[in-house]
Amino acid sequence: MRQTANGFGARTRLRGAVSTAFRLSTTLVAVAVGALFLWVLVTVGWRGVLALSSSDLAAAGVVHGAASGLADAVIGSVIVVALAFTVAVPVGLVAGVFIAEVGRNSRWLGAVRFMADVLSGVPAVVAGVFVYFALGGSAGGQGLLPGALALAVLMMPMLACTTSRTLERLSPSLREAGWALGAPPWRSLIQVSMRAAAPGILSAGLLAVARVAGQVAPLLLVMPAGTEAAASPGAMMPTLHVEAYRLLMTSDPQAPSLAWTAALLLTAAITVVVWLAGRLGHLDGEEG
Amino acid sequence: MDRLVRVAACAGASALFALLAVMAVVLVDAATPALRILRLDASWDQAGTLGSAVLPSLVGTAFSAGLALVVAVPLALGVALFVTEFAPEAASRRAAIVLEVMGAIPTLVFGMWGLVVLLPWLGSTTVEAGGVGALVTAGGGVVPAGLVLAAMLVPSLSNNARKMIAAVPTSLREAAIAVGATRWEVVRHVVLPHVRSGLAGAVILGLGRSVGEAMAVVLIIGNRPFVPSSVPSTTMATELLTGLRPNLPELHASSLALLALCLLIITVVVRGVGRRLVRLSSTPGGAA
Numbered sequence: 001m002r003q004t005a006n007g008f009g010a011r012t013r014l015r016g017a018v019s020t021a022f023r024l025s026t027t028l029v030a031v032a033v034g035a036l037f038l039w040v041l042v043t044v045g046w047r048g049v050l051a052l053s054s055s056d057l058a059a060a061g062v063v064h065g066a067a068s069g070l071a072d073a074v075i076g077s078v079i080v081v082a083l084a085f086t087v088a089v090p091v092g093l094v095a096g097v098f099i100a101e102v103g104r105n106s107r108w109l110g111a112v113r114f115m116a117d118v119l120s121g122v123p124a125v126v127a128g129v130f131v132y133f134a135l136g137g138s139a140g141g142q143g144l145l146p147g148a149l150a151l152a153v154l155m156m157p158m159l160a161c162t163t164s165r166t167l168e169r170l171s172p173s174l175r176e177a178g179w180a181l182g183a184p185p186w187r188s189l190i191q192v193s194m195r196a197a198a199p200g201i202l203s204a205g206l207l208a209v210a211r212v213a214g215q216v217a218p219l220l221l222v223m224p225a226g227t228e229a230a231a232s233p234g235a236m237m238p239t240l241h242v243e244a245y246r247l248l249m250t251s252d253p254q255a256p257s258l259a260w261t262a263a264l265l266l267t268a269a270i271t272v273v274v275w276l277a278g279r280l281g282h283l284d285g286e287e288g
Numbered sequence: 289m290d291r292l293v294r295v296a297a298c299a300g301a302s303a304l305f306a307l308l309a310v311m312a313v314v315l316v317d318a319a320t321p322a323l324r325i326l327r328l329d330a331s332w333d334q335a336g337t338l339g340s341a342v343l344p345s346l347v348g349t350a351f352s353a354g355l356a357l358v359v360a361v362p363l364a365l366g367v368a369l370f371v372t373e374f375a376p377e378a379a380s381r382r383a384a385i386v387l388e389v390m391g392a393i394p395t396l397v398f399g400m401w402g403l404v405v406l407l408p409w410l411g412s413t414t415v416e417a418g419g420v421g422a423l424v425t426a427g428g429g430v431v432p433a434g435l436v437l438a439a440m441l442v443p444s445l446s447n448n449a450r451k452m453i454a455a456v457p458t459s460l461r462e463a464a465i466a467v468g469a470t471r472w473e474v475v476r477h478v479v480l481p482h483v484r485s486g487l488a489g490a491v492i493l494g495l496g497r498s499v500g501e502a503m504a505v506v507l508i509i510g511n512r513p514f515v516p517s518s519v520p521s522t523t524m525a526t527e528l529l530t531g532l533r534p535n536l537p538e539l540h541a542s543s544l545a546l547l548a549l550c551l552l553i554i555t556v557v558v559r560g561v562g563r564r565l566v567r568l569s570s571t572p573g574g575a576a
Contacts, residue, residue: 019471022471022472026367026374030371033446037390041393043405097297098298112301117559118556121500121559123502123555125500125525125528128528128532129545133314133545184289185290186293215394217502221528241394248507273392275385277388
């Protein structure tokens with residue numbers, strides 16, 4: 001940065017202009033992206049509410065090609081996500097504890113961490129295909145349990161990653177304080193570390209639920225209620241996920257608008273869960 | 289008791305390994321008929337749909353994911369820089385949760401938005417009349433698919449970039465400001481070099497996500513598994529989503545399993561590389 005009498009003013013002005021241009025362009029990009037997402041949300045909200053107001057949720061689906069009313073689909077979605085959560089939580093939590101506490105000095109630590117990372121990138125559709133073939137294809141690969149398993153496959157590694165990250169963020173002095181009081185490691189882990197990390201783990205768990213609950217592809221493959229593929233109706237509940245897609249595809253002119261309602265309900269539920277997670281604690285987990 | 293905790297944690301950790309192993313074994317097993325034909329005979333066509341679907345879906349995947357990154361990376365970087373450099377304090381504190389909510393919107397919703405907003409806007413036929421089902425096999429193509437994928441990627445990508453940029457040591461920024469650097473020069477010469485490798489990792493993670501995404505794409509890409517004489521209009525993920533049904537001929541089902549296996553391998557490798565880079569930049573002293 002030479003400060004010659006001649007060059008100084010022009011050069012400084014140029015540098016200032018570049019910086020202003022930079023500021024303007026990032027602001028513009030941020031506003032554009034915000035507008036884009038607002039557009040997406042308004043689209044789904046507006047179309048969803050329009051259909052909502054004109055029909056009785058419990059009955060409308062039956063008339064316009066859904067397996068049954070959307071009210072049933074809400075229940076189905078809740079059940080399948082809850083079931084997936086119950087399957088995934090023990091494994092995910094415990095694997096997270098291994099990464100952050102038990103296996104801290106293990107030579108497998110790197111490998112386990114890597115595995116959790118890599119697994120949380122498995123595409124939803126692949127999880128669906130895997131469960132479908134693992135449980136015997138058309139014979140047993142479809143139904144409520146396969147649906148929950150496919151979602152659990154996606155949820156497990158996410159929970160492991162977020163649990164370990166929350167535990168690792170605790171200050172080591174907390175753990176040491178537990179030890180100093182004479183607590184054996186397990187007691188210190190459960191009564192000190194886990195308790196301190198509980199809000200973080202809970203919020204991370206909610207976030208994992210929200211992310212996985214938005215995955216439609218696996219359910220479409222292994223829980224396609226209402227399609228001709230549904231072989232065992234007892235085990236095949238309708239879900240918002242599948243209904244949104246199927247209603248979009250039917251030829252009934254009224255049906256697509258109900259698909260928007262299904263999508264709106266799904267989005268709203270997920271937004272509430274994420275918001276709750278944000279209220280509860282740290283939203284710092286990085287996720288690709 | 290200590291032993292119990294230890295054993296449980298180890299079991300949870302090994303469950304992650306087991307999950308990936310079982311996934312690979314199941315898919316390889318299901319793909320064996322298709323693999324055998326591949327080995328005996330060079331002609332892909334013998335595998336039925338595999339021959340007509342694999343090549344276009346590979347091209348379609350590469351193209352749509354590539355386009356998504358080209359569009360999403362500058363946008364995400366712009367948002368991240370705006371949030372960290374220029375946004376008012378209060379807004380920047382809320383950015384995490386806003387981006388998190390945006391990132392948790394079900395990908396199906398993006399697909400539906402693309403269907404009713406983006407496609408007509410890009411000049412394809414209007415969707416409303418004639419049923420959506422017709423359009424799903426007629427309209428779209430790989431370009432709108434890439435754009436929708438980009439919209440889906442922006443939140444997570446900018447959230448990751450935001451965290452990395454925020455982690456740049458304040459002392460480095462201050463040093464640059466002290467020698468008279470403008471806002472832009474601080475970003476250009478201090479911030480960006482500092483986050484370069486982490487950013488590359490985040491972009492690669494985004495690549496992994498867009499390669500495996502089925503739901504956002506399936507509604508608008510057109511799903512025509514033709515050898516791409518003009519524009520490919522299918523991806524590996526959508527091929528799986530639309531192709532897998534009960535009671536398929538063995539070879540057809542098996543080629544789909546092979547496709548899923550390829551997708552799994554691709555995403556695991558991509559994810560592994562991306563994670564490496566992200567971690568490299570976030571460990572102290574690891575940033576070069």
